[in-house]
Amino acid sequence: QITLKESGPTVVAPTQSLTLTCSxxxxxxxxxxVGVAWIRQPPxxxxxxxxxIYWTDIKHYSPSLRTxxxxxxxxxxxxxxxxxxxxxxxxxxxxxxxxxLGFWSGSFYFDNCGQGTLVTVxx
Amino acid sequence: xxxxxxxxSVSAAPGQTATISCFGNRFNxxxxxxxxxxxxxxxxPRLLIYDxxxxxxxxxxxxxxxxxxxxxxxxxxxxxxxDEGDYYCGAWDNSLSAGVFGGGTKLTxx
Numbered sequence: 001q002i003t004l005k006e007s008g009p010t011v012v013a014p015t016q017s018l019t020l021t022c023s024x025x026x027x028x029x030x031x032x033x034v035g036v037a038w039i040r041q042p043p044x045x046x047x048x049x050x051x052x053i054y055w056t057d058i059k060h061y062s063p064s065l066r067t068x069x070x071x072x073x074x075x076x077x078x079x080x081x082x083x084x085x086x087x088x089x090x091x092x093x094x095x096x097x098x099x100x101l102g103f104w105s106g107s108f109y110f111d112n113c114g115q116g117t118l119v120t121v122x123x
Numbered sequence: 124x125x126x127x128x129x130x131x132s133v134s135a136a137p138g139q140t141a142t143i144s145c146f147g148n149r150f151n152x153x154x155x156x157x158x159x160x161x162x163x164x165x166x167x168p169r170l171l172i173y174d175x176x177x178x179x180x181x182x183x184x185x186x187x188x189x190x191x192x193x194x195x196x197x198x199x200x201x202x203x204x205x206d207e208g209d210y211y212c213g214a215w216d217n218s219l220s221a222g223v224f225g226g227g228t229k230l231t232x233x
Contacts, residue, residue, distance in 0.1 A: 037222065046125055047160075047168060047211050049222035062221050096167060102156065102174075108215040108222040109158035111179060113167040 002026035004036075004097050004114035011120050012087045018119060022080040022097030026112075029055050029075045035100035036080040037110060038071070040093040048093075052100055052108070053080055089121045126151065127212050127225035134231040137202050143228045145195040145212030151223055155215040157195040159188055162227075163208040171210075172197065202232050 008020035020038075027034055037052040051061040053071040061069050070083045080097060095117055098110035128146040135141040145157065159172040170179055172188040175195065185200045195212055212225040 039222075039224075046227045047162075047213075047224045049213075049224055052222065060220050060222075063219055102158075102215065105156055105174065106154075106215060106217075107156035107158075107174070109156070109170065109173040109213060111170045111173070113169070116167055 002099050002112040004099060004112060006095055006097050006114045006117040008095075008117060008119070010118060011122060012091075013123050014088060014121055016087055018082070018084045018087050018091070020082045020095055020097075020117065020119070022082070022114065024078050024080070024097070024099070027099060028078070029053075029073050029080070031055060033101070033103045035103060036071075036073070037098050037100040037108070038080075038082050038095060039098060039110075040091075040095045041116075042090075042093040045093075049108075050095075051082070054103060087121045092119065092121045094118045125226040126216060126219070126223035127214065129210075129212060129225035129228045131226070132229045132231065134233055135202055136233050137204065139202050141199045141202055141206075141230055141232075143197045143199075143210050143212075143230070145197070145225050147193050147195070147214060147223075149193060150218035151193075151214045151216040152190060152195055153193045154217050157188070157190055158213045159186075159195075159197045160211045160213065161206075161208055162211065168211060199230070204232050206230060207232050 038050040099112040160168040162168040
């Protein structure tokens with residue numbers, strides 16, 4: 001059974017950085033074809049894809065966030081860390097980490113999702 | 124502004140079929156596989172369809188999907204009130220080297 005859980009601050013001040021940790025179980029980032037992605041959802045709005053890290057440590061980022069976003073993995077701890085710099089109130093959203101598949105078909109989808117964590121950017 | 128385009132809302136009566144479209148371009152839907160997700164308010168999104176039409180275990184066969192060119196379609200037959208929620212399409216975009224989602228469609232079962 002795959003589970004993922006996001007943790008981190010609930011409030012971040014504008015211009016500060018956000019660090020979220022995704023702790024997962026039921027799969028390993030040593031397994032070929034596996035990735036962990038982050039998506040977010042501002043209140044009342046649509047899903048937004050943020051980034052993806054594969055078992056190979058290859059990373060992909062949303063073009064609009066590429067200069068602000070960094071994903072890292074700790075395979076031994078079964079964790080993926082998201083760091084986003086220069087936070088803005090428009091970054092207020094629920095952040096989800098997901099178990100990503102589709103590598104072998106050149107696609108993207110996720111079959112398991114964390115419960116999400118609401119991050120509010122406010123002073 | 125989402126890369127994939129969906130109608131904001133769709134409604135249909137119980138027992139009827141609802142159809143949700145997802146419009147992309149040749150770099151995303153045209154070249155890669157489409158997935159569909161259901162999201163009930165206050166909950167995380169749930170995978171309904173992957174690889175254009177495949178259903179994971181747990182997705183009822185009332186849910187079906189297809190793709191033609193740069194358009195994907197999700198059909199929900201025998202609508203139930205429990206089907207109400209937001210539906211999102213997703214894909215990989217080869218020109219962006221990133222995942223993309225649609226803006227979501229709110230399904231109302233009248």
